[in-house]
């Protein structure tokens with residue numbers, strides 16, 4: 001069964017902003033990356049799935065239960081983006097209150113709290129007041145709250161925004177640990193390197209619209225890219241099969257280009273094309289895309305299309 005499923009889920013704020021027509025399905029035991037620039041609708045989507053916002057139209061389910069229902073909420077853990085916990089509570093007291101709210105049986109509370117505190121790397125520090133916590137410590141306690149109830153699906157909205165590199169690595173390890181336990185982790189982020197190292201499947205959204213979806217490595221296979229260094233200083237009239245070309249720089253007599261095309265077989269064609277024009281090629285380097293390239297590619301593509309559509 002799908003752990004998260006939405007059909008054309010739409011949430012706008014008085015007709016503006018938000019998200020429109022988002023459809024996806026996510027299985028169990030996975031870390032799913034939900035990517036988009038600031039203001040693209042990531043938090044709106046998660047808050048709608050959690051029943052904190054009412055959908056404008058469309059539908060969504062968590063483990064088969066309609067979003068907004070108590071049953072769907074019981075299965076979900078959530079680390080909000082801009083969380084603020086009462087300063088006067090200690091980390092432990094906060095977790096105890098959460099345990100009460102989640103109706104964790106009294107006899108299990110102590111052990112469970114110790115477990116999650118350990119998992120988020122806060123052992124020994126949970127007795128301090130939240131008011132005295134650094135941002136990173138507060139974020140860790142927030143994570144502990146999100147997983148306290150041993151939920152099957154965990155929504156993390158920018159979980160590492162306050163963390164240093166060690167903290168980020170800890171959170172990555174925690175996500176992998178949860179995934180290996182069969183949980184589904186839904187990760188909102190614009191930290192692409194972070195997403196790249198833990199997620200296989202992603203959605204990319206832009207201005208509320210889904211612009212690409214799938215295994216991120218495959219999202220880029222439509223085009224291959226190379227960097228090429230020539231001794232030709234002028235602009236090169238690239239052949240038609242080159243879909244994009246960008247001059248990266250010029251150092252002395254060497255010019256570096258980034259070129260994109262549809263097929264790997266086009267690499268020898270480009271070299272042949274240049275040598276026919278007596279342009280010497282000094283280096284050809286095939287570029288394997290990073291998630292950042294995939295992201296920018298789809299965002300730019302959407303911008304180009306909407307430009308064409310508007311004029």
Ligand SMILES: Nc1ncnc2c1ncn2[C@@H]1O[C@H](COP(=O)(O)OP(=O)(O)OP(=O)(O)O)[C@@H](O)[C@H]1O
Nearest residue numbers: 013016017018036037038039040041042043044045
């Ligand atoms: N409460 C609200 N009232 C009106 N508009 C809102 C509200 N919340 C969000 N929006 C608008 O909806 C759009 C999406 O916002 P959202 O916070 O979901 O984006 P985001 O992708 O989470 O951004 P960020 O990366 O900055 O966290 C934005 O245009 C925003 O201005």
Ligand SMILES: [Mg+2]
Nearest residue numbers: 042043044081
């Ligand atoms: Mg957000």
